[in-house]
Amino acid sequence: MAVFVELPDDDTAPQDAADARYTAECQARAAFETGGLNSLSIADQRVEVVNANRNSITEVFACYPAATIITSHIDLNTLDSLARSCRQIRENLLQFRSQLISRTLRCSNDAVALNKNHILRYRARATNWYFVEEDGGNSEGKVGECARDLVGGCRRCGVVVCRNCAIKPPAPILLHHRHRRLCPTCLSLPLPSLLSPPLPVPSPVTPVTISTLSRSVCRCASSGVWLCQPCGRSLKSADSTYDSIWRWRMQYSPTLAEGSRRCGRAGECGAAAVVEEEVDCDAYDLRDGGGGVDEADGRDGGRGDVVSPTPSEGSGGGEGSIRSGRRGAGYARHEIEGIGGVVKKKLIRRARVGACVEEWEDERVVGRFMVREKEGGRSWCGWCWRVVPGDADKVEWAI
Template sequence: MVVFVDLDDESEPPEVGGHWDARHFGLGNTVSEKEKEKELEVENEERDNPNRNASTEALGCYPVVISIASHLDLNTLDALSQTCRQVRVNLLQFRTQLLSTTLRCSNEPIQSDPERSLRYRARSADWYFVEVGRNRAGTGKVGQCARDLVGACRRCGDVVCRNCTIKPPAPVLLRHRHRRICTACSRVPLSYLVEQSSEHDHTSSSATKPLSGDNLRRAVCGCATDVVWFCQPCGRSLRSVDSEYESIWKWRTRYLPSLGGLGVGIGEGNRGVPCGRGGDCVAAREVEQEIDCDAEDAREIESSSRVVSPSSSPGSSMGPGYARHEIEGIGGVVKKKLVRMVKVGACVPEFGDEKEQGKFLVREIEGRARSWCGWCWRVIPGVEDVV
């Protein structure tokens, strides 16, 4: 049998004609294979997607994904979209809304001064710029805020962008951030030091559930491993504070204990080096502290002029009384001293081998003992601490 096919007629394939019989030419298996391939494609489409789970389904919900995006910057949001195809599909449908609701710098509403931006841009990015104090240093904004790299300051917690942070210190300067802690703080569990903060007392922090695992790793100091992320007001005084703390130890190592410390009482009573945690120390005690009233009154007047009502007078509480003492100085000059009760940390131990070698903070720098970070105000685990 012969089949004649008109090649010029492309409107209909030869299979459509009534004289075409595929089984007669042995092509029936080909047709069945095509049908099987179609069935396999349908089965593959109906197969369960391994990327569809509770997490990816939640990212497809608009309120959930908007709430999550408000805590992420653009870089983190882009990394989240690259985890799997299902997450990317869920995020792409809300792309316009997500880009407008990502995490923003706290200084973004502040208008930048174009005259000061160029003048202070170089030195404001320098981490050891000597200008202490938030009011004096300002917000640290020298230009437009960025959206791609935004995070919380490791010390104060304010959300700042990469343009409002300090220049990260060199790795060689990490050894200067250590602060020695007292014996009581070095013996308590590590989670106890992590939970405590300056706003909460010991009773409220001990009632909470102790941290462990990844939460504990994020709560301890990460200046040596993570990026040093500090806002301008917190980071400008890092070098001056480190130099001041080390100068105390250098001064104390020059006096021999055999001479009695020349009246300084090295490590005796309340005259030793206080714990690096300050008022949050486990063995903290209240002591009297004398402050010059001239500088303190200036701060009170400045702060009271912003918050107090017009009827109240800040000068009424500046006269001599129980807390304010008048002291006659040289030349008959009368000065006022403000006496306050403040919490001071317990004295830290001093070791004989360090005194003989003229060194200090050797155990903390080498990582053998637990210490306190003077940069981010977090605990630095020692060798015996399991994190």
């Protein structure tokens, strides 16, 4: 048996689930656009999101010329650290990634051709501070490709070198040999006046900051020794000579007068004076450059920088006349008969020398030298030619 039921017809036909969901979305969108948020139970909370990383400094890196100039003074490691410092800086640098990588700081020897004879034979010894002085005459050129990831200026002369062209730093146990004693005048001067390179005169608008002081003082003990090969070629001999002179004075101190050791700053000493000194012409003529004493000899030997040649040479017609006339005897060159009838020539020249340093009696008794400098006193670094702040300076300037 079957039952038939007749259902009435509705005005609106039923819709499937997809059509119903689409209709609900359209109604919600229409209500949101017309402002009917109350009917949808949605609170009106329009809060503007502020980017905390967007400021005047980060906007500079969005400018291609400014980003290029900044990148040309840093290496790849510093560029990577700069990109990691802030999200906005990273976003601005990524749009110039390929261009900035190719414009980072380069070594000064990047265009120098490789020395094929030294690539394999002297590769390990070329940058070693112990052997670089012995192999200095045969170290023309470079022994490897210049690096791009670690590049910086030499701490002494400022020449930009990479990690392959810089010397290998001496062992940490040799750090105490770098100290040079300062004269009483330099010890009494404020620390900013001893910085190298010298800072501009501070003003109330641009005072000397702690970061500036920490970058300008000696950092051989904390950040390592970063010197080019010409500057690092004489570290071993300079330290040995300086220590030997102090040992000699300690041995013969009862019979010697004070005043033989000069200030470590040499010609830049605060109490420097101009004196006349004699130089052996045979050794002087073998030096390259002619006009003056090697700067390393002046610093480490305590003589100082050359002020001017003697009157007979200073009024000549340039470098050619000086070189042509200095071979023979004259006003500047004196012939002296030595032992065995050997005639030697002495060159008289004027130079700036530092003031004499103090020699303490307690050091003479124990037979030790540079005790105060090694225990935290202010001194001068013979490696990077910068001031080594003492314990009192570190407390005063918080460095």
